[in-house]
Amino acid sequence: MYTNLRMKVLLLALLLGACSGPEDSASLGSTRAIKNKGSDTIVNLALAWAESYQDQNPQARISVTGGGSGTGIAALINGTTDIANASRSIKSEEIANAEANGITPVEFVIARDAIAIIVNLHNPVDRLTIPQISDIYSGKINNWSEVGGEDRPIVRLSRETNSGTHIYFLENVLRQGNKEDKTFFSSNTLLLPSSEGISAEIRQNPNAIGYDGLGYVTADIKVIAVARNDSEDYIMPSAETVNNFRYPIARDLYMYTAGEPKGAILLYIEWLLGSDGQSIVSELGFVPILQ
Amino acid sequence: MKSNNWTEAIITGLIKSAGYSAILIVGIIFIFLFREGSPAIVEVDLSSLFNLRWYPIEGYFGILPLLGGTLLVTIGAGLIAVPFGLATAIYISEIAPRWAREILKPLVEVLGGIPSVLLGFIGILVLAPFVREFLHLPTGLTALTGAILLGGIAIPTIVSVSEDALDAVPKTYRDASLALGATRWQTIWRVTLPAAKSGVLTGIMLGVGRAIGETMTVMMVTGNAPVMPRGISALFQPARTMTATIAAEMGEVANGSVHYHVLFLIGIILFLLSLIVNIATASVVFRQRKRAERILS
Numbered sequence: 001m002y003t004n005l006r007m008k009v010l011l012l013a014l015l016l017g018a019c020s021g022p023e024d025s026a027s028l029g030s031t032r033a034i035k036n037k038g039s040d041t042i043v044n045l046a047l048a049w050a051e052s053y054q055d056q057n058p059q060a061r062i063s064v065t066g067g068g069s070g071t072g073i074a075a076l077i078n079g080t081t082d083i084a085n086a087s088r089s090i091k092s093e094e095i096a097n098a099e100a101n102g103i104t105p106v107e108f109v110i111a112r113d114a115i116a117i118i119v120n121l122h123n124p125v126d127r128l129t130i131p132q133i134s135d136i137y138s139g140k141i142n143n144w145s146e147v148g149g150e151d152r153p154i155v156r157l158s159r160e161t162n163s164g165t166h167i168y169f170l171e172n173v174l175r176q177g178n179k180e181d182k183t184f185f186s187s188n189t190l191l192l193p194s195s196e197g198i199s200a201e202i203r204q205n206p207n208a209i210g211y212d213g214l215g216y217v218t219a220d221i222k223v224i225a226v227a228r229n230d231s232e233d234y235i236m237p238s239a240e241t242v243n244n245f246r247y248p249i250a251r252d253l254y255m256y257t258a259g260e261p262k263g264a265i266l267l268y269i270e271w272l273l274g275s276d277g278q279s280i281v282s283e284l285g286f287v288p289i290l291q
Numbered sequence: 292m293k294s295n296n297w298t299e300a301i302i303t304g305l306i307k308s309a310g311y312s313a314i315l316i317v318g319i320i321f322i323f324l325f326r327e328g329s330p331a332i333v334e335v336d337l338s339s340l341f342n343l344r345w346y347p348i349e350g351y352f353g354i355l356p357l358l359g360g361t362l363l364v365t366i367g368a369g370l371i372a373v374p375f376g377l378a379t380a381i382y383i384s385e386i387a388p389r390w391a392r393e394i395l396k397p398l399v400e401v402l403g404g405i406p407s408v409l410l411g412f413i414g415i416l417v418l419a420p421f422v423r424e425f426l427h428l429p430t431g432l433t434a435l436t437g438a439i440l441l442g443g444i445a446i447p448t449i450v451s452v453s454e455d456a457l458d459a460v461p462k463t464y465r466d467a468s469l470a471l472g473a474t475r476w477q478t479i480w481r482v483t484l485p486a487a488k489s490g491v492l493t494g495i496m497l498g499v500g501r502a503i504g505e506t507m508t509v510m511m512v513t514g515n516a517p518v519m520p521r522g523i524s525a526l527f528q529p530a531r532t533m534t535a536t537i538a539a540e541m542g543e544v545a546n547g548s549v550h551y552h553v554l555f556l557i558g559i560i561l562f563l564l565s566l567i568v569n570i571a572t573a574s575v576v577f578r579q580r581k582r583a584e585r586i587l588s
Binding site: 067068071077094153161185188190200201207 | 344346347348349356415416419420423429430431432510511514515516517518528529531539540542544545546
């Protein structure tokens with residue numbers, strides 16, 4: 001909620017700013033706001049980038065909104081955003097839709113992210129294997145005592161289906177990367193509309209299990225160590241374990257532009273891929289891309 | 292004189308067109324909904340539409356759990372809001388002393404003005420943990436939590452409209468009843484309330500209509516799990532309503548895709564649902580008025 005508010009305030013400020021000087025933008029040519037929309041996982045990072053970039057380049061204007069990866073890509077396809085943020089790579093049907101609209105999406109990997117498995121602080125369970133997590137979310141395991149915890153029912157929390165994190169989790173954790181696997185989320189999995197909704201429920205409910213980008217995990221939530229299977233080591237997510245590929249649930253984060261970026265958009269993307277931009281990535285708990 | 296006629300004609304015309312515009316707008320909305328939603332019936336075969344799984348990103352479009360979720364939460368809200376709303380309206384209109392009335396009525400109307408997203412926020416932070424601990428449920432994000440909050444949203448509407456209707460019952464009705472030796476309660480239950488029936492029913496209909504259409508609050512507190520409700524126990528489990536589904540998924544879908552058409556189909560169902568509530572109430576009100584006219588003539 002807080003991030004949403006901040007986002008809206010910033011957006012409003014940017015809109016007002018953009019409205020105030022039509023004559024400036026005409027004379028300078030490049031001060032039109034760059035619209036940046038999509039993944040809720042990336043929205044805080046995108047905001048921090050936008051703020052810092054605008055501090056360094058006072059003439060630049062960037063407006064950032066969230067909504068989910070699918071929302072951002074849909075906006076790119078419909079031509080209502082310049083840059084789409086996505087926590088999953090673009091689907092082939094989305095590329096086809098974009099091309100039908102005369103837009104060729106161009107992909108940039110802008111950071112990496114670990115998906116943390118999170119539980120309430122009072123939950124004694126501190127490690128799980130991927131097959132266990134898969135069984136929990138598909139409904140085969142229904143009580144914490146089956147994975148070494150207390151005798152409590154498991155309440156499964158997930159992001160809504162428009163979230164890139166949801167799809168990543170479905171494909172790589174629930175189905176363990178097997179494309180033929182047709183396992184579903186158990187139908188009583190709670191689908192919450194925001195990351196904040198998940199952390200609010202985790203904070204107050206000792207029965208809950210959830211997943212979220214590492215950048216969203218706060219100190220009042222417990223992170224679980226994860227192993228690929230029970231013969232491998234249990235690893236806590238961190239920048240180090242993501243970059244040395246030991247933590248098993250990590251992914252790339254993307255930005256998409258409509259065609260090869262030019263002008264202000266190109267400058268912005270080059271900046272955020274450079275050392276200034278990537279230092280902000282690690283400040284926010286994400287993992288910088290390897291240079 | 293002539294210019295007077297002119298302005299009169301213009302004003303009458305304006306008022307008339309304003310009146311008819313409501314019909315026109317409803318008509319246009321329905322045509323739009325139908326145009327966007329009807330392809331879904333062809334694209335998704337009926338057996339799959341009446342499936343019990345809603346997982347649109349992989350082509351499962353079973354709308355029954357969503358319809359069930361909406362009915363469950365709305366009926367729950369109605370069961371809470373109607374008795375509370377009616378009792379409050381009767382108290383304010385018939386029993387409360389003048390000063391209490393002057394405080395209560397505006398306060399109830401303020402309650403009606405609270406943005407629903409704020410109620411949702413209170414629901415997540417206060418009501419859901421309370422429901423979980425009080426009823427020993429696995430989670431507090433349940434249909435019941437949604438129903439309680441929706442009841443809270445519907446109550447001010449029911450109170451406000453019903454209180455106006457009760458207030459409009461002529462004082463002579465009550466005086467006559469009391470003069471015949473009826474107690475105060477008998478007067479309220481047998482005379483005042485039946486006389487105000489059409490207004491009270493309108494209030495209930497408006498309140499329930501708000502509950503059916505409410506989106507933000509239910510999306511925040513019901514957990515949004517598309518489970519088919521079976522029996523009373525479903526009230527204590529998560530549910531996913533049609534409105535929350537449209538709100539959560541409309542931003543994601545590609546224009547013109549099957550999923551997009553199915554979401555509009557859900558919109559049509561919602562539209563028909565509130566139409567049914569309206570027609571049912573209107574027919575009751577109408578029948579009652581005819582009977583009253585017969586008695587009076």
